[in-house]
Amino acid sequence: MWSRMRVSLRFMDWPLRVKMAALLVAASLLPLAIAAVLDIRESRRQLLASTAALLAARGDHLVDELDMFHRGYRRSAIRFARLPGVVDYCRAGFTGTGQINRTVRAILAVQPASDSNIRGAAIFDTAGTVRIATEPQLVGVRLSYRRYVREALRGTAAISDIYLGVPQVGSVPTIAYAAPVRGPNRRVAGLFVIWVRAASLWEIARASNELAGPRSFAVLFDHAGIRIAHTYQQDFVFHPGGRLDPATVDSLVSEHRFGGKTRAFLEDIRAFPDQFDRARSASPDQGLFRGFAPVNQQWNYGVGRRMSTVPWTLFYMIPEESLITQMTRLTRDKAVFAGVIILVALLTGTLFAAVILRPIGSLSAATRALAGGDLTARVPGHDSDELGRLGVSFNAMAGQIEAQSTSLRRARDELEVRVVERTAELVQTTKDLEAEVVERTRAEDALRESEQSLATTLNSIGDAVIATDRAGRVIRMNPTAERLTGWPLAEARDRSLMEVFRILNEKTRQSAEDPVARVLREGVVVGLANHTALIARDGSERPIADSGAPIRDAGGEITGVVLVFRDQTDERKMEVTRLKSRELEAQSLRVQEASRLKSQFLANMSHELRTPLNAIIGFSELLHDGAVRPEMPQHQEFLGHILTSGRHLLQLINDVLDLSKVEAGKLEFHPEAVNVSDLIGEVLGILRTTVASKAIRIETHVDPGLTDIVLDAARLKQVLYNYISNALKFTPTGGLVIVRAAAGDTSATFRLEVEDSGIGVAPENIGRLFIEFQQLDSGSARKHPGTGLGLALTKRLVEAQGGAVGVRSTAGTGSTFHAVFPRQAPAGASIPEPRSFEGARAGAPVVLVIEDNERDQATLVQALTEAGYAVDTAATGAQALAKCRAQAFDAITLDLLLPDMSGLEVLRAIRADSRNHDVPVIVVTVVTETGAVAGFAVQDLLAKPLDSAALLAALRRAGVDSERSGVVLVVDDDSDSRELMAATLGQLGYQSHGVPSGSDGLRVAGESPPLAVVLDLLMPEMDGFEFLVRFRRVPRCRRVPVIVWTVKDLTAEEHARLRVTAQGVIAKGREGSTAVVDELRAFLPEPRA
């Protein structure tokens, strides 16, 4: 087998040892080779880089040295050009005195003497001609064809290229340094020139040879690309590196650059294209370049450097050959080293392979033996490496195989026994199974029965039962549920519960939480939300009560949810009925309570009415029966009791009526502009007797800002009266009552306050204050008589006008009652025009005399005044009209001839103005023709000269009588009222004439106009309103004041009518007959004595 492998050429067939050796060789050689190649390449690159750096360094150094050389001589030339002797010489026109000449010659002589490199020095004139020189043969030679001369003459110090000197002094390569000598105004007056041997520069260059490696060298080109210096070969100069263009050649020839052989030099090209191009470029590429140099006939590496003093380019170069030699040596050394390494590696590798492969060989043999059936085959010897461990493993494996083989054999024997046993068992099991099937069938029958029983039970339940699985899908519904939801089970099965019906919160109309979700979450029986409604399939809704419970299997796991719903429609109906009946009960109770309160009120009323009536009737009987004779002292006292009780009774009745009207909403308010301060004054006036008798001090504080109050004055007065009289009642003698009127909390309200220093009210009683008949008697009430209705009425009056009342009180120190009103009566209340008193006045009637003639005017005034009229006069039409606009007159006399306008125009204007539109006008004029006033409403027409009696008669006919009857006409169908009024008027000194009907009144008034009329409104036949209309039609009664005195409650419309036709309205029974007379007095003259 081994021999066969040895002869095979395929790698697969090579012996393991050979393979490993090959592997070792490949593994060691390949990287080595790669490393070597990389190394050589790197060495080469490094060599080149270091060469370039070296060349550059050398080049730079050399260029610096050359530049320094140039600068030195240029500086010398400049220095000498500035020497006074030189300057003087040039300024003197190069002739100078002997002294100057001597000086200059000495200066020139210094040059070659001090520096052997210097060939000579000279001074040129501005034409470029040598005027004085160290070489006498040069004097007079004109060198202006040299470029440096031309350049220096332009004013800058110049350095020449290397050239061959003029023949007069031998053709020696030279460099000239020329500096301009400045004359006056810094003009160039001449040149100072130093000539230096080019060989001295070449020596500097040559000194750098071989400095950058073997055979390295420098070569210098001028700007035209001509070699001007060489370190390698001194005579290899003055040849261009490439072909020059003919113009350049011609220019150089004309300059005699290289003497007579200039052209020959320039045409002898020693080609060096790289250097040629670089030298001619203004800024040559300074990097490393490779080029073939004619000087050594070799390829060279080099760098170019430009000089800074002159446009020359220096190349420092090294032949490629020198570098290759170095590189070859390097490569060879490395190859030898690598070969040694490979050899050592091969030897060591082969040795190791042999050692390693030995155990593999024995393992291989043992394996073959095992495969061949030798179960006892084992590997000898154990190294502790992997192969050694492999051998141990092999031995262990072989041992196991041997052992298993033995146990397998044993197992096979046992298995045969077991198969027999198992077969027997199987037969038995089959028998058992058959028995179980019979058993199961029986159980299923029982289950079916139970299921049927369950279904029957569920079907019999009146509540809806729905079972779902855990996912909320319907699995069972009883018929009630089917009916409630409108879904047959067959259709609803496996549908989501929410698909089958919805549950709403009846109040919010929001969907209730999914009951299944809730039950699953809580895991216990839950009663679902209250007030739920179920929306069935057809959208119908019914109230339900519901509950849900989890269904648990025997293990306690929740497998679903059972929901039970009860249709509550009927229950709800019953509930509604129950609520209704309860409501009815409550209503009935309320009615009973109201009835009770009413009875209570009536009982209170009865009591309150009877109490004063008792005194009135009782005392009246006593007096009437003559038990007390008028001369007895008790007579007056008893009358006082009757009067007090009567007034109390009246107050009570008025209060009750007002209260009932407010309750019934029938009380009408008549808002008008109200002066609160005046109102308080009026109320205090009414109460002044009480105030005086109890010596109570009253303080009033009225906010002056309360100017915009529009309310029912009478009602406001009533409120004030109630509060103030209440305060007075409870304030002890000598106490203080404060009345305040101020702005309210908002700008739309104002506040009345009445503070007393009385007994105060205990907190527990404050609530009773504003309730009817709730006098806080507590032992002392009869010291404070009252109807018990005042505050209750006040409260209602204020509230009816959109206000509020309240009280703040401390028992023992006093109370403060307040009422807050809107400043303006609530919308809807009419605000009538202010009352007009126009046309009715006290005293004599006023007659306006319009007369321009002084004498006639005096006559008229005298006649009228004597007759008792008040007289006003106007002399012109304009004056008359002004007076008529300002005042209403009772009559007017008019002259038709006025200075400014005609009498008829005046008349028309008077009639046009409302104030006097119906005033009686008596025309008094010389124009006797009555036709002049035809069509004009005049009362009478009198001719001048005037007859006084005729005038007075005319006035009387017009109803303007200075002597009014002095009688107050009382029109009232109630004789008691007439008598009371007559007595009241009589007491005050007025005569009165009472008539029982309107028609009687008109008759009396027609005979003689009364002073005033007191008129009842409610009369049979002709009522007060009709009377007023007719009365006002009587000309002489148009301006008679009428005070209406009535029990009638006036509507807003009636109020408005009376405001126009009557001068005052007094409520009969509320304010008493004296109020009527007080009102009348404003319109009446003082009664005659």
Place this chain on the structure above:
Amino acid sequence: MSGTRILIVDDNPSNMKLLAFMLSSRGYDVRTAGDAIEALTALESFPARLILMDLQMPGMDGLELTRRLKADPRTSEIIIVAVTANAMKGDEEKARAAGCDGYVTKPIDTRALPRLIAEILGETDSGGPRVS
């Protein structure tokens, strides 16, 4: 009848005056009291034979006072006549239940009341007031 002591209990001064005048002018010995406390005080020194009792009074009302007087053996013999403005149905029953022996509603009849009192007292009214 002369000198028969009558106590008038009434919180209304006018009414008190009226009754007092009426009865005193008929020769009765009249005392007045404005409320229950005054009445009880007066009775200490003035053993009245009859009381004209207003029922609705501040503080202790007439009914309560009547009950007290009737409950007290020292005063239970006093004839109590309610003179009241409470004239509604049931008011008389209440008064009688409290112990009032008579019941007269206001406004009183000045002619009838003296006769009634005389009757109650077992006397005959003289038919008019005596003025001394």
